[in-house]
Amino acid sequence: MWNDLLFAFESVATLANVLAMGAGILAGVVIGAIPGMTGTMAVTLALPFTFYLPPVTSILLLVALYKGSTYGASISAILIKTPGTASAACTVLDGWPLAQKGKAGKALNMALISSCIGDFLSNISLIFLAAPLALLALRVGPPEYFMLMAFALTMVASISGGSLLLGVVSACFGLLLATVGEDMYGSFRFAMTEDMKSGLSVAPVLIGLFALPELLRLIMFREENHGQAMKLGDNRLTLAEFRGSLKSIIRGSFIGVVLGAIPGIGPSAAAFFSYGEARRSSPNSENFGKGELEGIAASESANNGCCGATMIPLLALGVPGDVITGVMLGAFMIQGLTPGPLLFQNNLNEVYMLFIGMMFSSVLLFGAGKLTVRFFSHISSIPQVLLTPVVLMLCIYGIYSISSSMFDVTVLLVMGVVGFIMLLLNIPRRRSSSPSFWGRCSRTICAARWPFRAVIRPSFSSPPFPGFSQASSCSSSA
Amino acid sequence: MLNKAMLRGLLIALFFGTVLFALIPVHVPRPSFIPGFAPPPDMWPRTVSILGLAHGLLAMAFAALGGGNETSDEPERGPASAVEWRNRLIRLALALAAFAGFVVLVPLLGFLASSMLLALACFLLAGASGRWVAVLALAVLLPLGLQLFFGNVTHTPFPSGSWSIFPTLN
Numbered sequence: 001m002w003n004d005l006l007f008a009f010e011s012v013a014t015l016a017n018v019l020a021m022g023a024g025i026l027a028g029v030v031i032g033a034i035p036g037m038t039g040t041m042a043v044t045l046a047l048p049f050t051f052y053l054p055p056v057t058s059i060l061l062l063v064a065l066y067k068g069s070t071y072g073a074s075i076s077a078i079l080i081k082t083p084g085t086a087s088a089a090c091t092v093l094d095g096w097p098l099a100q101k102g103k104a105g106k107a108l109n110m111a112l113i114s115s116c117i118g119d120f121l122s123n124i125s126l127i128f129l130a131a132p133l134a135l136l137a138l139r140v141g142p143p144e145y146f147m148l149m150a151f152a153l154t155m156v157a158s159i160s161g162g163s164l165l166l167g168v169v170s171a172c173f174g175l176l177l178a179t180v181g182e183d184m185y186g187s188f189r190f191a192m193t194e195d196m197k198s199g200l201s202v203a204p205v206l207i208g209l210f211a212l213p214e215l216l217r218l219i220m221f222r223e224e225n226h227g228q229a230m231k232l233g234d235n236r237l238t239l240a241e242f243r244g245s246l247k248s249i250i251r252g253s254f255i256g257v258v259l260g261a262i263p264g265i266g267p268s269a270a271a272f273f274s275y276g277e278a279r280r281s282s283p284n285s286e287n288f289g290k291g292e293l294e295g296i297a298a299s300e301s302a303n304n305g306c307c308g309a310t311m312i313p314l315l316a317l318g319v320p321g322d323v324i325t326g327v328m329l330g331a332f333m334i335q336g337l338t339p340g341p342l343l344f345q346n347n348l349n350e351v352y353m354l355f356i357g358m359m360f361s362s363v364l365l366f367g368a369g370k371l372t373v374r375f376f377s378h379i380s381s382i383p384q385v386l387l388t389p390v391v392l393m394l395c396i397y398g399i400y401s402i403s404s405s406m407f408d409v410t411v412l413l414v415m416g417v418v419g420f421i422m423l424l425l426n427i428p429r430r431r432s433s434s435p436s437f438w439g440r441c442s443r444t445i446c447a448a449r450w451p452f453r454a455v456i457r458p459s460f461s462s463p464p465f466p467g468f469s470q471a472s473s474c475s476s477s478a
Numbered sequence: 479m480l481n482k483a484m485l486r487g488l489l490i491a492l493f494f495g496t497v498l499f500a501l502i503p504v505h506v507p508r509p510s511f512i513p514g515f516a517p518p519p520d521m522w523p524r525t526v527s528i529l530g531l532a533h534g535l536l537a538m539a540f541a542a543l544g545g546g547n548e549t550s551d552e553p554e555r556g557p558a559s560a561v562e563w564r565n566r567l568i569r570l571a572l573a574l575a576a577f578a579g580f581v582v583l584v585p586l587l588g589f590l591a592s593s594m595l596l597a598l599a600c601f602l603l604a605g606a607s608g609r610w611v612a613v614l615a616l617a618v619l620l621p622l623g624l625q626l627f628f629g630n631v632t633h634t635p636f637p638s639g640s641w642s643i644f645p646t647l648n
Contacts, residue, residue: 045632165533165540169490172530176497176523183519185509190523192505219603220570386612389600390620393593397624401634406584413577425486 008352012056012360020053020061021361025368028068029075033376035082035207035395039069040323041402047327055335056350060357062328067119067307067365070267074111074300075376079104080391082211086202087267087306090275090299092210097291105373109237110293111300112369114249118301120362121253122260122308127355130316133261133309140262148265163428170428177205195407204399204412211395212416213423215388237293245297248278252298256305261312266322267303274302308358314339315351483541491534498527573603588639593621 024046031042042065050058073084078095091111098107125133140148180190181199191197252274259270278298279288288295311328313319318340320326332339337347344351382390399412422429506520558566576599583592598617606613628634 041632165537166486169530169533169537172494172526172533175526176494176530179523179526184516185512185519187507187509187519189519190501190505215600215604216570216573218605219573219600220566222569222605383606385604385606386601386609386616389597389604389606390616392600393597393620393624396593396596397621397628400589400636401628401632404634406581406637410581413581417574417577421489425482425489427486427490 004348004352005356008349009356011349012060012353012356016054017057017060017357018360018364020057021064021357021364022368024061024064025068025361025364026372028065028070029072029368029372030068031065032069032072032084033075033372035076035080035084035211035391035398038085038203038402039066040327042066042069043324043327047331050331050334055332055337056353056357058331058335059328059354060361062331063307063311063354063358064361064364066324067304067361068368070304070307071112071115071119071300071365071369072372073303074115074296075108075372078107078111078296079376080211080387081214082207082391082395085268086206087271087303088299089206089210089268090271091296093275093289093299094292094295097289098293098296101291103291106237106241106293107296108373108376110241110245110296112366112373113237113242114245114252114297114301115304116362116366116369117249118253118256118303118305119307119365120359121250122257122305123355123358123362124308125257125261126308126311126315126358129257130312133258133312133316136258136261148259148262148269166427170422193407195405200411201403201408203402204408205415207395207399208412208415209419209422209429211391212413213420213429215392216416216420217423218384218388241293244284245294248274248282248294248298249301251277252301253305256302257309259302260306260309263313263319263322267306270302270306271299274298311358315343315354316341318343481541484538487534487537487539487541489534490537491531494527494530494534498524498531502527569603573600576600576603584637584639586639586641588642589636590621590625591639593625594618597621 027046028039028042032039043062046061046065050061053061069085070087073088074091074095075084077083077088077091078099081092081096081099083089083092095107095111098104177200180196181188182197183189188197252270255274255277256267256270259265259273260267275288275295275298278294279285282288282292282294284292284294310322310325314325314329314332318329318338320329329339337343337350395412396409399408400406402408419429502520502523506523508518508520512518576596579599580592580596583595587595594617597620598613601607601613601617625636629636
């Protein structure tokens with residue numbers, strides 16, 4: 001085994017691999033920092049390039065893009081109150097208040113360090129815990145998925161500022177948006193236009209709710225800094241601050257690993273779980289939402305903790321956990337590698353190379369993060385009256401490029417107005433639920449044949465997917 | 479007295495009440511046959527709307543009793559004169575008109591020209607009129623650069639509009 005590892009290390013440590021990982025991480029950070037551009041888009045765009053690269057180099061490039069974009073989303077969340085992707089929605093809660101206090105640099109550094117630690121622990125878990133985590137992931141059916149998402153929603157309600165009641169209202173609004181579109185019978189809910197039949201995408205809703213209200217507030221009240229540049233401020237993270245957040249970073253990484261290994265849960269729910277738990281257990285819980293470094297640490301360690309873990313079901317079982325790993329599955333197949341148990345038997349050397357490369361990419365992520373923090377920190381010196389309309393343009397072009405649909409742009413603008421009304425009424429804007437939440441919930445009830453039996457006696461202890469096989473006869477979609 | 483907390487509760491109740499009593503009966507049709515124990519399609523929207531409506535009414539009740547916790551998203555502002563409020567509302571209305579105008583103009587002028595106009599409107603409404611050079615440069619060059627980037631890198635087909643002011647860039 002050690003000889004294999006040494007050989008794999010030698011094979012990975014080539015200039016081509018290091019360049020591919022470095023370029024992937026840098027590009028991922030930049031793409032993730034642009035609102036509307038997602039890691040999925042970055043990985044999909046890079047897929048054609050992998051035709052011309054050796055197998056391990058191409059997979060490492062895609063993994064690096066994924067990791068970079070997950071971290072990059074925190075940059076715009078902290079500096080311009082706009083999460084680059086849904087997984088950074090929690091980072092806004094404390095990142096933006098810190099930036100307003102002149103501690104944007106500190107917030108960015110905490111995001112970077114916690115992302116790197118989460119990512120590193122996720123890679124370790126991929127190497128040593130792939131088999132048990134893959135078995136755990138196999139046993140999660142619609143009832144467990146529904147319970148996890150419902151728990152994540154209670155977290156959303158509980159972390160919503162000072163009012164639990166308004167948090168529940170916010171969660172209800174998100175759940176209502178998730179019901180729009182096709183249901184499990186093939187009929188349509190709230191299909192007032194032809195485009196609404198396919199439901200509302202998460203990206204325009206989320207970015208509309210977060211990014212556009214700032215522009216409308218600036219236009220209406222004209223009180224944001226009066227054209228003055230926002231100072232980057234103190235950017236050195238002290239050892240005491242890091243030690244104070246270490247517990248949340250470790251816990252967040254663990255939450256990210258477990259939820260990342262379960263197909264369909266994703267980094268966004270993991271970040272909310274971790275943030276809620278950090279807030280519950282922290283001695284500084286009253287500072288959460290007002291600029292608490294521990295909040296950023298909890299959120300960022302969890303979402304980057306998912307990165308390596310999402311590879312677990314892909315590598316161990318050949319099952320992609322989300323869209324990004326679905327694209328990676330394509331890259332594996334293009335290179336003649338078939339993910340699944342046989343991969344460890346037939347291509348052990350490539351697997352070791354991949355593991356070592358992924359560990360190395362965590363170090364590169366730190367370096368790229370340090371470089372880009374300096375670059376992106378200049379954003380905070382741009383006057384708000386110029387920056388905010390620029391963000392609107394980035395959002396509009398980013399959202400349009402995802403689906404080439406004017407409907408999504410319209411949803412973005414409408415949600416911006418809705419978000420502004422919520423802002424004026426002090427109703428917290430958090431996140432909308434995934435449309436698949438309702439589908440899983442319906443399947444759970446359908447499979448259990450009695451709603452409460454599904455909750456009282458979930459199928460977790462029974463063989464994999466018992467409910468799913470029954471439910472799939474009722475429904476194939478949400 | 480209709481204070482902010484009361485108004486908030488009222489608007490929440492009105493929104494979810496409208497969804498429950500007006501939108502769901504019309505826009506969430508029930509199929510003629512529902513197999514077994516499967517929940518009907520309107521079950522979840524109704525459940526969420528009832529929950530939202532109840533919370534809206536609760537918020538009103540708390541406001542009437544003098545409660546209603548405030549969240550920290552929005553800072554408290556001092557009182558503004560009637561003229562200031564009129565100007566604020568005019569600026570907001572113009573911003574909303576710019577958003578609506580953008581959606582209407584894209585099929586006519588194309589994505590690029592409409593984006594330039596929207597960007598210009600937003601810069602001016604946000605109060606950047608004193609920086610004419612920066613505003614004009616950003617309003618023209620930013621949409622142009624973004625369209626070139628997305629058109630060439632992601633091959634996004636941007637609508638050129640029926641009036642075709644700008645030729646296709648990608």
